[in-house]
Amino acid sequence: MGIGLEVGTLSRIILHVDMNSFYASVEQAYNPELKDKPIAIAGDPKQRRGIIVTSSYEARAKGIYTTMNVGEALRKCPGLILLPPDFPKYRLASKAMFSILREYTDLVEPVSIDEGYMDISAKSKERHPIEIAKEIQLRIQNELDLPCSIGVAPNKFLAKTASDMKKPMGITILRKRDVPSILWPLPVIEMHGIGESTAKKLQTIKINTIGDLAQSNEGLLKEALGKNGIRLRERANGIDFREVDPDSIYETKSVGNSTTLPFDETDIDKLTDTFQMLSAKVAERLEVKKLCGSTVSIQIRDADWHNSSRSKTLQNDIYLKDDIFEEAIKLFHKGWDGSPIRLLGVTVSNVRDRKNSAQQLSFDNYEKFAKQEPIYELIDEIEKKFGKGLIQKGIEIDKKTTYASKTSFSKDFLEDLKE
Structure with a gap:
């Protein structure tokens, strides 16, 4: 059919379904x-x-x-x-949309509330991929009264790029052989995965178009952007070997929260209060998901809409609001020059299940963990006799999920899809 990319003996057909103005x-x-x-x-x-x-x-x-x-x-x-x-309404519509997609293949990977990837390689042996894409688009339109655009390509990057090419209600095929003529002439900022900051770094090494990136010197690119530079160069050449992974909905990589301030703010007390509020919300969501993380990041947007971020990776994982706030406010004081601020955000990343978190001992926390050691020894003895998992720490007992904990819809809507 001329669409697939040869990977071993398999030809992949990937769809990216993107809801229009969801x-x-x-x-x-x-x-x-x-x-x-x-x-x-x-x-x-x-x-x-x-x-x-x-x-x-x-x-x-x-x-x-x-x-x-x-x-x-x-x-x-x-x-x-x-x-x-009306977030409950949007979550319901999202769940209905993904239910339709799963009627065509089990290989569906939601990436946000209104978009997802599908691997229809097996189905395309029975029906033409465009026929399948048209049917999906019409069903979503007729059954849910919602428009969508669909990209059809041999990999996820090209499928995502294709779905952006015609909106609303577009279906676009993007083959790897089309990349030089269609993508290379475009400014590098228009490539999926490249933001303003990365585009500016690329411009400093005279990379202005996607074609420049595709044909750039690998060493120079790695020096400017690290491993991410090599990955972006591959994408610019239409190369992307990532699989469509349905299990990705069970992986949370970060938990964050941000807020736009009522006014361009310079009052340090009000900014501190905002960081305390954001840290509390992040801690609440970590608590609901029983997660902790080792990296704290802050986002700052000034009155001129310039974005900046700072982060710090810690020796030990954290999840309590006071710990998150302490690191966030330190990062803020280190980088703020006193200019008016429009938006603030706090994120904890590199998250993991708290049960899998290992704490490194230091002079500051040694006494705390020494006191807990007899408890762990007692638990080990009981589990040897009666089996693993019989005793759980109090923190692991499920709490009722509150609506307040579900504030990031790019992440939390995924809970609906795990049912």
Whole structure:
């Protein structure tokens, strides 16, 4: 069929299904009176944190875009219909969409609430991949009243790139042999996986287009970006051997939270309070998932929308709010120059199950662990007699999940798909 990439004796056919203007489309599906009207999902319009989360294509045609201030959006489009986010509704629609995808293959990998990969290599021996893609698109449209775009390619990178090429309701094939003519002429910032910071670093070594990246010197690239530079060079050449992994929904790599401040803030007390609030939310989500992590990162966006981040990897894993706050505020004081701040974020990454976390002893924590040692010895003795897992530490007893703990929809919606 000319689409697949030879990997051993197998030819892979990967689909990337990307829902179009998902939150806005779900609102229009629930309320047909909103169809063909400019609508936008936003926070509290009375505060500056009321920024546009997403908007319908009718609103986009009038110049409305994600992250635009609500006030600016209303000035640009006086007839704009603003709606608050209805996350339970979006999660329900997401679950229904992924249920349809799983009717075609077990190899479905959700990557966010509104997009996922499918490996239909086995099915494509029975039916043409485009026929399958069209059927999926029509079913999602007819059964859920939601539009989507689908990329068809021999690997995940090209499938993701293809799904972005035609929106809404597009189906695009991107073969590896098409990469030089279609992707290479584009600015490097347009390549999936490259943000502003990486693009600027690439420009310093005279890499301006995707073609420049594809044909760049490997040593120079590794010096500028490390291993990530080599990976990006492979992508620019259409190479991506990653498998579609359904089990990835069980892996959490980081837990974070961010907030847009009501005003461009310089008051250190208010900024400190914000870090305390964010650290508490991150700790709550770690508690619900029984996770801990060794790396703390902060995100700062200033009044001019410039983003910066700092991180620190610790000797021992942490999960308590006071520990997270202590590291986050240290990072902040180390990097803040006093300029007004618009957004702050805190993330704990390199996370793992607390039961698998090993603590390294130091002069600071030796006494704490020495006191616990007799308890561990007693547990070992009991488990030798009666079996492993009979006794659990109190922290491992499941707590009822609260709605407050589910604040990151790019991650937490995955809980719905594990049922």
